[in-house]
Amino acid sequence: MTESKAAALCGIDTPVFQAGMAGLAGPDLVAAVSEAGGLGHLGGLRQPPSLLRQWIRMVRERTNRPFGVNLVPAYGGPEVFEAQIQVVLEEKVPVLSLFYGDFTALLPRIRAAGVIGMVQVGSLAEARRAAAAGAHVVIAQGVEAGGHIRGRTPLCALLPAVSAALPDTPVLAAGGIVDAGSVRAARCLGADGVWAGTLFLATEESLAHEIYKQRLLRAGPDDTEFRTGYSFGWKYGTPHRVLPGRAGFNPLRLVGGGARRQDDASMAEKLSLYAGSGVGRIGDIRPARDRVAALAAGFEN
Numbered sequence: 001m002t003e004s005k006a007a008a009l010c011g012i013d014t015p016v017f018q019a020g021m022a023g024l025a026g027p028d029l030v031a032a033v034s035e036a037g038g039l040g041h042l043g044g045l046r047q048p049p050s051l052l053r054q055w056i057r058m059v060r061e062r063t064n065r066p067f068g069v070n071l072v073p074a075y076g077g078p079e080v081f082e083a084q085i086q087v088v089l090e091e092k093v094p095v096l097s098l099f100y101g102d103f104t105a106l107l108p109r110i111r112a113a114g115v116i117g118m119v120q121v122g123s124l125a126e127a128r129r130a131a132a133a134g135a136h137v138v139i140a141q142g143v144e145a146g147g148h149i150r151g152r153t154p155l156c157a158l159l160p161a162v163s164a165a166l167p168d169t170p171v172l173a174a175g176g177i178v179d180a181g182s183v184r185a186a187r188c189l190g191a192d193g194v195w196a197g198t199l200f201l202a203t204e205e206s207l208a209h210e211i212y213k214q215r216l217l218r219a220g221p222d223d224t225e226f227r228t229g230y231s232f233g234w235k236y237g238t239p240h241r242v243l244p245g246r247a248g249f250n251p252l253r254l255v256g257g258g259a260r261r262q263d264d265a266s267m268a269e270k271l272s273l274y275a276g277s278g279v280g281r282i283g284d285i286r287p288a289r290d291r292v293a294a295l296a297a298g299f300e301n
Contacts (some may be wrong), residue, residue: 015193020070122151142175163190183298
């Protein structure tokens with residue numbers, strides 16, 4: 001197995017990191033990924049602080065392995081975000097990953113609390129700013145990624161630039177990571193580890209609606225769309241990548257989102273669902289441990 005600074009920092013066996021995916025990455029998925037040797041992340045966006053605390057404790061009931069929480073300040077305002085941060089610090093979560101914001105003031109605080117801080121970025125400038133502020137790990141997100149996207153640069157251009165600019169900071173690759181081949185390609189471009197979301201939606205443990213999962217399996221390599229319109233709960237114009245909903249007189253097809261188990265089936269059918277460009281290479285629903293093993297194979301020398 002290739003040595004990884006990020007894996008060593010987080011105390012995990014293999015540098016496979018499961019993305020937060022708000023509302024879709026719950027305790028079962030996170031614990032399964034961490035038990036398999038990777039690092040699971042709870043999706044904290046839109047989760048009330050009390051529920052986030054409950055989820056953290058549920059993960060600890062399922063595993064004693066390291067795990068993380070993923071937070072985004074774009075929903076609920078600064079008061080909610082601060083309350084979520086307080087929960088993470090009070091519960092002594094090992095890793096906190098952050099997305100879609102300037103975390104210059106927050107990162108020193110995270111470091112002081114003994115938490116590993118990770119920041120997902122979409123540009124070289126943003127990567128440099130995060131590292132200078134104290135991020136332990138930077139996640140380089142290419143435009144191929146599913147869900148909300150920070151930049152417009154393909155991973156094959158962004159990743160080597162960030163890796164070269166930050167020789168002392170571990171850099172993870174995000175966007176289209178679904179198999180050992182994509183892991184090996186990311187390694188060639190300078191990745192110290194990988195960050196995968198869509199692949200982990202297609203697992204037995206994810207909180208995605210069953211119709212969502214089946215739509216992922218039916219999707220081909222050309223089926224995702226990059227958009228800058230409506231996405232559920234986000235400011236209009238925020239870039240995101242989705243599988244388009246059904247055509248015709250269906251307003252939901254204009255909205256990007258993620259359908260959860262408890263959501264109405266018609267929403268899962270009609271909504272434009274978050275998915276990355278690697279979705280065409282996902283052929284079945286598997287336990288999360290199998291997904292970790294498949295990506296970990298890409299790190300074998």
